[in-house]
Amino acid sequence: APSKKNIVVFRELPPDQLARLQAVHHVVVADPKRDLAAFEAALPTAHGLIGSSHTVDAALLDRAPQLEAISSVSVGVDNYALAELNARGIVLCHTPGVLDETVADTVFALLMATSRRVVELANLVRAGQWNKNIGEDLFGFDVHGKTIGLLGFGRIGQAIARRASLGFGMPVLYHARRPVDLAAQAPELQGHATHTPLNDLLARADFVVAMLPLSDATRGMIDADVFGAMKAGAVFINGGRGATVNETALLAALDSGHLRAAGLDVFAKEPLPMDSALRTHPRVTPLPHIGSATHETRHAMAGLATTNLLRALAGERPAAVCDTAAV
Ligand code: 8YV
Numbered sequence: 001a002p003s004k005k006n007i008v009v010f011r012e013l014p015p016d017q018l019a020r021l022q023a024v025h026h027v028v029v030a031d032p033k034r035d036l037a038a039f040e041a042a043l044p045t046a047h048g049l050i051g052s053s054h055t056v057d058a059a060l061l062d063r064a065p066q067l068e069a070i071s072s073v074s075v076g077v078d079n080y081a082l083a084e085l086n087a088r089g090i091v092l093c094h095t096p097g098v099l100d101e102t103v104a105d106t107v108f109a110l111l112m113a114t115s116r117r118v119v120e121l122a123n124l125v126r127a128g129q130w131n132k133n134i135g136e137d138l139f140g141f142d143v144h145g146k147t148i149g150l151l152g153f154g155r156i157g158q159a160i161a162r163r164a165s166l167g168f169g170m171p172v173l174y175h176a177r178r179p180v181d182l183a184a185q186a187p188e189l190q191g192h193a194t195h196t197p198l199n200d201l202l203a204r205a206d207f208v209v210a211m212l213p214l215s216d217a218t219r220g221m222i223d224a225d226v227f228g229a230m231k232a233g234a235v236f237i238n239g240g241r242g243a244t245v246n247e248t249a250l251l252a253a254l255d256s257g258h259l260r261a262a263g264l265d266v267f268a269k270e271p272l273p274m275d276s277a278l279r280t281h282p283r284v285t286p287l288p289h290i291g292s293a294t295h296e297t298r299h300a301m302a303g304l305a306t307t308n309l310l311r312a313l314a315g316e317r318p319a320a321v322c323d324t325a326a327v
Pocket of ligand 1: 053074076099
């Protein structure tokens with residue numbers, strides 16, 4: 001049997017997944033956002049960490065000298081100091097794949113909500129203001145048949161493209177560092193998704209959807225030049241990471257009316273500060289980072305993360321290890 005290790009759960013796990021860990025190892029549940037002292041007290045003897053949405057930097061790793069593995073309940077790993085983990089030989093696992101369809105659904109929820117003004121019009125009914133036939137001033141815009149431009153074309157981007165192309169008859173343009181081998185990765189998208197130079201995509205897309213991981217290369221990438229190159233009346237959707245967007249430039253593009261609307265599930269600072277203009281802007285539909293937040297998908301993510309950690313602590317190669325050397 002694998003030797004009993006010390007695990008710290010730094011974000012709540014479903015009971016059945018917690019039990020899987022407790023059956024093998026010594027487990028402390030200590031979310032730093034709820035009990036920082038308990039989290040810090042558990043670090044010095046921790047062999048494994050599992051959770052999400054907490055910054056793991058060199059200073060924290062210095063306080064966890066026995067750490068062997070971190071299992072993130074997320075696909076994004078920008079909150080982990082990858083070079084520090086690599087230098088210390090600490091394995092980092094994450095949960096790719098299991099959340100692709102749910103996040104793609106969330107992006108389409110934002111696409112529909114912004115185009116058909118769903119939140120605004122539901123609030124009008126709730127406020128008792130539906131007192132006559134809806135006039136042209138409250139009409140929305142069609143989604144079907146319009147052109148979608150994807151910034152980033154990984155697993156989630158491809159899931160969005162399937163909905164757009166096969167479900168809504170939308171021409172799909174995508175921009176990525178290199179063309180995707182659709183025959184190998186997504187044969188159903190062959191002939192439906194086109195690798196497109198960025199400025200060409202921005203000039204043609206009615207919907208520009210950002211599904212970019214956060215890295216030194218993508219931080220602040222969607223700036224005033226990018227928004228200015230988008231066609232007038234375009235809708236911007238962000239389902240990736242907020243810090244890929246220059247939010248001052250986004251607000252200027254919305255205030256000028258150059259952008260018709262923005263649907264945002266992620267923000268440079270989360271939770272969104274009360275004084276952020278994005279929180280109440282009339283052209284913005286904001287969501288609280290719920291991309292993967294369904295019962296089914298968060299359970300699947302926790303299950304994969306638990307399996308990853310059990311394998312890593314047993315000296316086996318987990319199913320989804322991050323390449324911390326690829327910094
Ligand atoms: C959140 C996400 O991280 O998977 C990701 O990268 O952005 C979301 O799923 C969520 O906090 C995961 O638990």
